[in-house]
Amino acid sequence: MKILEIENLSHRFGGGTFGNQEIDLSVRRGEFVVIAGPNGSGKTTLLRHLNGLLMPHIGTVRIAGIPVADDLRRARQMVGMVFQDPDTQIIGETVYDDVAFGPENLKLNRKEIERRVADALSETGLSAFAARRPHLLSGGEKRRLAIAGMLAMKAEIAVFDEPFSNLDYPGVRQVLSAILALHRAGKTIILTTHDLEKVIAHADRLVLMAEGRIVADGPPEIVMAETERFGVRQPCTFRNGGRIESWLS
Amino acid sequence: MAELNFGYLPGDSFFHRLDARVKLIGLILISIATLHARMAPLLLLLGMALLPLFSIGLSPVKILRELRYFFVLLFFVFAARSLSTPGEALFSFMGISPTLEGTLMGLLVSCRLLLIALAGMLLMATTRTWEIKAAVSRLLAPVPFIPHARIGVMIGLTLRFIPMILHQVRQTQDAQRARGIEARGFFYRLTRLMIPLMRRTLKDADSMAIAMEARCYAEERTDPQLNAEKRDWAALAGAVSICGFVILL
Numbered sequence: 001m002k003i004l005e006i007e008n009l010s011h012r013f014g015g016g017t018f019g020n021q022e023i024d025l026s027v028r029r030g031e032f033v034v035i036a037g038p039n040g041s042g043k044t045t046l047l048r049h050l051n052g053l054l055m056p057h058i059g060t061v062r063i064a065g066i067p068v069a070d071d072l073r074r075a076r077q078m079v080g081m082v083f084q085d086p087d088t089q090i091i092g093e094t095v096y097d098d099v100a101f102g103p104e105n106l107k108l109n110r111k112e113i114e115r116r117v118a119d120a121l122s123e124t125g126l127s128a129f130a131a132r133r134p135h136l137l138s139g140g141e142k143r144r145l146a147i148a149g150m151l152a153m154k155a156e157i158a159v160f161d162e163p164f165s166n167l168d169y170p171g172v173r174q175v176l177s178a179i180l181a182l183h184r185a186g187k188t189i190i191l192t193t194h195d196l197e198k199v200i201a202h203a204d205r206l207v208l209m210a211e212g213r214i215v216a217d218g219p220p221e222i223v224m225a226e227t228e229r230f231g232v233r234q235p236c237t238f239r240n241g242g243r244i245e246s247w248l249s
Numbered sequence: 250m251a252e253l254n255f256g257y258l259p260g261d262s263f264f265h266r267l268d269a270r271v272k273l274i275g276l277i278l279i280s281i282a283t284l285h286a287r288m289a290p291l292l293l294l295l296g297m298a299l300l301p302l303f304s305i306g307l308s309p310v311k312i313l314r315e316l317r318y319f320f321v322l323l324f325f326v327f328a329a330r331s332l333s334t335p336g337e338a339l340f341s342f343m344g345i346s347p348t349l350e351g352t353l354m355g356l357l358v359s360c361r362l363l364l365i366a367l368a369g370m371l372l373m374a375t376t377r378t379w380e381i382k383a384a385v386s387r388l389l390a391p392v393p394f395i396p397h398a399r400i401g402v403m404i405g406l407t408l409r410f411i412p413m414i415l416h417q418v419r420q421t422q423d424a425q426r427a428r429g430i431e432a433r434g435f436f437y438r439l440t441r442l443m444i445p446l447m448r449r450t451l452k453d454a455d456s457m458a459i460a461m462e463a464r465c466y467a468e469e470r471t472d473p474q475l476n477a478e479k480r481d482w483a484a485l486a487g488a489v490s491i492c493g494f495v496i497l498l
Contacts, residue, residue, distance in 0.1 A: 101466075104472075
């Protein structure tokens with residue numbers, strides 16, 4: 001069953017340049033999709049259409065069959081988003097408050113909010129940090145906090161915009177583990193990156209973008225042969241003809 | 250990110266547990282009382298405001314550091330008062346003659362402003378932004394023709410942005426110091442600070458607004474629970490008594 005359908009999406013910025021052009025993309029429930037492309041290829045612009053932060057000038061985005069524009073609140077509840085810069089995503093003054101921010105906006109009762117926050121913190125291993133100031137967390141912990149916020153909203157689709165940028169090796173492993181746990185729990189994962197090495201071993205599908213368009217889409221082992229033509233480096237092991245290994249192995 | 254100034258400090262002190270409405274009313278009462286207070290009771294109030302700040306973990310050095318720019322303002326207020334108030338000249342140097350009456354008045358006004366700043370700091374350090382938003386909204390709710398929810402949101406967001414702006418100031422200053430700006434004059438440094446600061450603050454504000462939108466932010470949300478208990482009423486009665494005492498003395 002398709003959880004996300006994008007039909008003929010084009011987005012033009014104020015200056016007249018296109019952020020996205022003629023995008024067609026469908027994602028099955030539970031699929032793990034990596035969208036790769038160089039800087040400026042339109043990845044972030046595309047992601048922002050998934051929960052109505054941007055609206056297409058042409059085309060439609062449907063989440064579980066319903067156009068995003070018809071019910072923005074539903075789309076934002078169903079599509080959880082982790083932004084590239086986690087600092088600008090932190091709203092609460094404590095870790096607990098930040099995770100509670102989304103459920104409070106959904107006007108849930110206090111008991112349900114407390115239950116959801118406790119579950120989300122436990123699933124992301126942040127329970128011990130509940131009373132801490134989020135700005136003092138490490139990079140990996142901040143991303144896990146954003147994931148906890150998404151879990152507390154009960155999002156169906158987890159969208160990650162360059163989740164590994166500015167992270168050290170342990171941070172990458174922490175975040176990757178959290179993403180895989182979401183995937184195992186049945187969530188649909190959509191992740192953008194220009195660094196395939198860290199995540200491609202786990203993806204079901206690789207979508208390549210260049211100049212605002214989708215230029216390749218298919219199983220990673222096939223699409224990866226084309227990545228360097230479009231400014232995305234192939235993983236070392238793939239270049240050497242080896243098998244791609246997980247960063248967690 | 251370094252520790253934020255003027256922000257919430259997680260804790261479980263008496264002031265942390267007080268109802269935000271009581272703290273807000275207390276701040277208003279203290280502000281009114283200081284306008285009528287003489288020097289002796291004002292110094293007493295200053296001492297009383299410092300004690301709870303120390304008790305929540307703010308050291309004198311940290312308080313001085315947090316208020317260092319405010320002290321510049323106090324100096325100008327003091328200087329203006331001592332030079333513009335007619336009276337007995339203390340001394341005369343190059344045509345500048347501060348008066349005894351002006352100096353005393355300048356000290357009094359500076360102490361009043363300092364007390365309000367300290368009380369505000371205590372409120373900010375012990376109260377979450379969303380509790381302040383909820384308190385403002387609840388206190389204004391009985392007033393007809395006032396959009397209380399919207400005013401609460403505006404105040405909440407403004408308070409939320411203060412630590413962010415101060416963080417940007419520090420980052421911009423560090424970047425400029427790294428390129429030797431300390432050798433230049435005060436006004437040059439000020440103009441070089443303001444332009445990038447404005448640009449970065451607006452960019453951050455934009456990012457935060459997007460992050461809040463992505464998590465379904467709305468005026469109507471589940472606010473933090475505000476329950477006035479015996480402790481809160483006792484604190485309010487204490488604040489009223491102290492302020493009354495200060496005015497009458």
